[in-house]
Amino acid sequence: MDDAILAEEEAMLEDMRSRVSGFEKERGNLIPILQMIQGRHAYLPPEAMDLAAEHLNIPVCEVYGVATFYNQFRFHPPGRHPIKVCLGTACHVKAGDIILENFERKLGITDGETTPDKEFSIERVACVGCCALAPVAVISETVHGKMAPSKVEGLLLRIQIEKEKAERERESGKREGEK
Amino acid sequence: MKTEELFNAIRQEAERQRNEFVESPAPKIHIGMATCGIASGAVETRHAFEQALAERHIEARIHTVGCIGHCYAEPVVIIDHPESGFPPIFYHEVTAGKAKMLTKLFLEGGDPRFEHVYGATVENEMIPSVMEFPRFNEEKRVIMEKCGHIDPEDIYDYIAEDGYATLVRAFQLTPEDVVKEVADSGLRGRGGAGFPTGRKWDMARRGGSGEKIVICNADEGDPGAYMDRTLLESNPHQMIEGMILCAYAVGAHRALVYVRAEYPLAVKLVTKAIQQAESLELLGKDILRSGFDLKIEVFQGSGAFVCGEETALIESIEGKRGMPRFRPPYPVEKGLHGQPTVINNVKTLASVPPILKNGADWYRRIGTEKSPGTAIFSVVGDVVHPGLVEIPMGVSLRTLIFDICGGVPNKKAFKSVQIGGPSGGCLPSAFLDTPIDFDSLTQAGAMMGSGGMVVMDEDTCMVDVSRYFIDFTQKESCGKCTFCRIGTPHMLRILDRITQGEGREGDLEQLEQLSRDIKEGSLCGLGKTAPNPVITSLRYFREEYEAHVNEKRCPGKMCRPLTAFYIDLEKCARGCDACVGCCPVDAIFTTSTRKKGIDQSLCVKCGECVVACPPQYDAVEKVSPPKLAPVVERSAK
Ligand SMILES: Cc1cc2nc3c(=O)[nH]c(=O)nc-3n(C[C@H](O)[C@H](O)[C@H](O)COP(=O)(O)O)c2cc1C
Ligand code: FES
Numbered sequence: 001m002d003d004a005i006l007a008e009e010e011a012m013l014e015d016m017r018s019r020v021s022g023f024e025k026e027r028g029n030l031i032p033i034l035q036m037i038q039g040r041h042a043y044l045p046p047e048a049m050d051l052a053a054e055h056l057n058i059p060v061c062e063v064y065g066v067a068t069f070y071n072q073f074r075f076h077p078p079g080r081h082p083i084k085v086c087l088g089t090a091c092h093v094k095a096g097d098i099i100l101e102n103f104e105r106k107l108g109i110t111d112g113e114t115t116p117d118k119e120f121s122i123e124r125v126a127c128v129g130c131c132a133l134a135p136v137a138v139i140s141e142t143v144h145g146k147m148a149p150s151k152v153e154g155l156l157l158r159i160q161i162e163k164e165k166a167e168r169e170r171e172s173g174k175r176e177g178e179k
Numbered sequence: 180m181k182t183e184e185l186f187n188a189i190r191q192e193a194e195r196q197r198n199e200f201v202e203s204p205a206p207k208i209h210i211g212m213a214t215c216g217i218a219s220g221a222v223e224t225r226h227a228f229e230q231a232l233a234e235r236h237i238e239a240r241i242h243t244v245g246c247i248g249h250c251y252a253e254p255v256v257i258i259d260h261p262e263s264g265f266p267p268i269f270y271h272e273v274t275a276g277k278a279k280m281l282t283k284l285f286l287e288g289g290d291p292r293f294e295h296v297y298g299a300t301v302e303n304e305m306i307p308s309v310m311e312f313p314r315f316n317e318e319k320r321v322i323m324e325k326c327g328h329i330d331p332e333d334i335y336d337y338i339a340e341d342g343y344a345t346l347v348r349a350f351q352l353t354p355e356d357v358v359k360e361v362a363d364s365g366l367r368g369r370g371g372a373g374f375p376t377g378r379k380w381d382m383a384r385r386g387g388s389g390e391k392i393v394i395c396n397a398d399e400g401d402p403g404a405y406m407d408r409t410l411l412e413s414n415p416h417q418m419i420e421g422m423i424l425c426a427y428a429v430g431a432h433r434a435l436v437y438v439r440a441e442y443p444l445a446v447k448l449v450t451k452a453i454q455q456a457e458s459l460e461l462l463g464k465d466i467l468r469s470g471f472d473l474k475i476e477v478f479q480g481s482g483a484f485v486c487g488e489e490t491a492l493i494e495s496i497e498g499k500r501g502m503p504r505f506r507p508p509y510p511v512e513k514g515l516h517g518q519p520t521v522i523n524n525v526k527t528l529a530s531v532p533p534i535l536k537n538g539a540d541w542y543r544r545i546g547t548e549k550s551p552g553t554a555i556f557s558v559v560g561d562v563v564h565p566g567l568v569e570i571p572m573g574v575s576l577r578t579l580i581f582d583i584c585g586g587v588p589n590k591k592a593f594k595s596v597q598i599g600g601p602s603g604g605c606l607p608s609a610f611l612d613t614p615i616d617f618d619s620l621t622q623a624g625a626m627m628g629s630g631g632m633v634v635m636d637e638d639t640c641m642v643d644v645s646r647y648f649i650d651f652t653q654k655e656s657c658g659k660c661t662f663c664r665i666g667t668p669h670m671l672r673i674l675d676r677i678t679q680g681e682g683r684e685g686d687l688e689q690l691e692q693l694s695r696d697i698k699e700g701s702l703c704g705l706g707k708t709a710p711n712p713v714i715t716s717l718r719y720f721r722e723e724y725e726a727h728v729n730e731k732r733c734p735g736k737m738c739r740p741l742t743a744f745y746i747d748l749e750k751c752a753r754g755c756d757a758c759v760g761c762c763p764v765d766a767i768f769t770t771s772t773r774k775k776g777i778d779q780s781l782c783v784k785c786g787e788c789v790v791a792c793p794p795q796y797d798a799v800e801k802v803s804p805p806k807l808a809p810v811v812e813r814s815a816k
Contacts, residue, residue, distance in 0.1 A: 027498040027499075028498045029498065031481055031498055032478075034481075035440060035481065069500040069501060070481035070482055070483050070495075070501070071481070071483060072440050072441065089401075089403030089647070090559040090560055090633055092644075093561070093639060094560075095785075095786070105763065105764070106763075127401075127405065128214075128441075129214050129405035130215045131250075131403060131405060132215060132253070132566055133215065133218055133219065133250070134560075136218070143217070145219060148787070149787045150791075
């Protein structure tokens with residue numbers, strides 16, 4: 001198990017290294033480099049910061065300074081189903097904070113955290129551009145409009161059921177294979 | 180001459196494709212597939228059409244278009260079925276089921292199902308046209324004219340609608356002529372401040388040494404506005420054509436589109452549009468042999484409100500923290516990497532092709548004298564028909580909110596409208612007759628800003644709304660100026676206290692003092708305007724603040740620590756369990772009389788029980804202050 005994780009990390013590092021070296025050594029490429037890494041790996045591990053600093057020949061603290069300034073960058077891996085609750089103006093007026101609270105309560109984590117099983121993470125965002133459907137939540141890539149506290153439970157349940165179904169299918173597939 | 184000939188060949192190809200599409204006898208189905216459409220299920224709708232058409236062996240053409248701005252009606256579908264004898268028909272809220280039904284009954288059976296029709300898109304004798312609705316006939320579309328009619332992923336669709344023809348004609352003019360035409364039109368920047376675009380271009384044209392750069396500002400940081408994104412998702416070529424015109428006018432050969440990384444669809448469509456323009460030689464080296472070169476790149480902004488400010492935007496492209504610089508020197512003198520840089524908003528640039536096409540006089544006739552042209556608002560919140568609206572400047576707020584957007588729903592009273600996002604202000608009903616233009620709004624204490632407009636009904640708490648905006652700006656403050664960095668969190672602490680029922684005497688005066696100091700002590704527009712929501716709400720809704728501080732009461736019943744829910748035992752029906760099932764925290768219990776009560780210590784005040792309680796009982800009441808809620812014992816008789 002540990003070996004698998006190590007191998008995965010090594011592969012990730014290798015991927016980052018080879019791609020970062022493809023960028024020109026210009027300061028203006030710092031944000032594109034960070035965006036590229038986050039685009040591929042969903043977050044910025046400390047190694048990413050070191051790589052970027054080394055490549056552009058700037059202090060690591062500068063890289064952290066830039067990365068932490070912007071809302072886009074995250075420093076922890078998100079869950080398999082990242083949940084973004086919109087708290088833009090329209091969603092706020094339509095009680096988006098109650099939707100956020102419901103997700104937090106149901107999953108037992110707060111805004112910015114990931115569940116221990118790495119299934120879900122919660123994040124608050126400002127306006128996803130569907131204000132006419134407020135309040136809005138985005139799960140993975142799907143936008144859910146006109147949210148209500150009672151819909152929260154249903155959405156989470158659906159993901160849970162789908163996951164269990166997939167697991168059952170995998171199990172039975174395995175058993176078939178064994179036969 | 181050569182340029183025109185080359186372009187004519189492209190245009191002929193575009194017209195050929197268009198004619199082939201229009202003249203084909205097969206029915207055409209236009210589906211709006213911008214972000215809001217997709218969020219409402221447009222992908223499923225399209226899938227349902229495809230499936231139903233295949234099952235029934237009907238030949239029809241599906242045309243994916245951008246957003247028409249009628250977000251309340253999404254997914255929007257227009258069906259043009261010439262054989263049926265009906266004009267093109269606009270259908271709203273077309274779910275997958277409706278799509279299947281329409282395929283069967285209308286496309287196959289020829290019955291347009293009048294009960295689902297919103298209106299015809301053209302005047303005719305059979306079906307009332309949508310032009311009879313104020314939403315359609317009060318609007319004047321200059322920037323959004325083609326949005327929702329063309330496929331954003333197909334450059335030929337834009338060219339068939341006369342796209343890029345203005346650019347080709349402009350190559351015959353001198354750059355000075357182009358600047359002059361834009362200056363004569365009176366176009367003012369749509370990014371918020373309303374700076375005359377012609378003057379900006381003129382300064383860039385004359386001034387500065389070094390290679391010039393054009394930047395399109397599509398950062399759109401206001402958390403309640405989404406028109407820039409919709410424009411890029413529905414018709415990116417109009418903005419690109421405007422950018423080429425701008426670059427030609429000021430003599431730039433490099434341009435950047437600064438668009439939020441959080442807008443993945445917009446990034447994708449703009450990138451694709453640039454590639455298509457390059458492949459037709461409308462961009463790149465020696466554009467259609469005119470001798471003019473331009474390269475446009477896309478830079479993805481990483482999501483910081485302050486990066487919409489032009490100097491902070493430049494810093495962030497240079498790979499630094501987005502902190503504004505002191506101006507002067509202005510970007511047109513010393514911008515990106517010290518080179519002269521013109522920064523314009525998406526809407527500003529997209530206004531340029533229509534201006535050059537129809538002339539400055541035509542543009543001046545739209546809107547008011549000091550603010551010619553149109554404005555786009557995203558009207559959201561408590562209105563019947565939320566969405567994007569493009570109106571001539573000078574229309575009153577009342578017309579926009581009540582006539583065009585249908586007013587406040589659920590028979591509630593209008594309370595206030597917030598204009599301009601975190602930099603703007605809340606205006607009460609006394610200001611409804613204010614004409615919408617740069618100067619009148621600023622005078623009233625609000626501001627054009629980004630064009631975000633949130634309508635609020637009587638159940639909205641103005642203190643809470645102000646707290647929301649200060650919370651936003653204090654998070655987004657870049658930290659450069661002390662007053663903005665420390666003053667805004669201080670204001671937030673006071674507002675937090677007030678909304679939690681712990682407001683003290685002197686709090687309001689302190690808010691006013693802080694507002695003045697932050698405005699004076701900040702370098703950029705963020706700090707200078709951050710207190711606006713508080714200043715305006717204190718000016719127009721002071722009694723609400725006073726109710727919070729003095730009576731611990733929230734008149735809008737929105738601040739949760741100051742409200743409580745209770746169940747009216749007179750109205751509650753024995754044996755109905757609707758509220759018990761819906762409560763997320765199990766705060767509702769059954770009394771000995773089998774009626775229901777709420778355990779105030781558990782209640783999180785989410786309001787689900789209000790929705791769940793069947794309308795014939797309507798037994799759940801909301802009160803402020805909480806002590807007005809009668810105590811119900813678990814063993815009540
Ligand atoms: C805090 C702040 C945020 C801003 N955000 C935006 C924005 O999101 N989009 C925009 O076009 N302009 C924004 N601006 C205005 C720009 O600084 C600049 O005036 C504008 O891009 C110029 O373009 P225009 O002349 O076409 O309006 C912002 C200004 C400030 C102070
Ligand atoms: S405010 Fe939530 S989508 Fe715009």
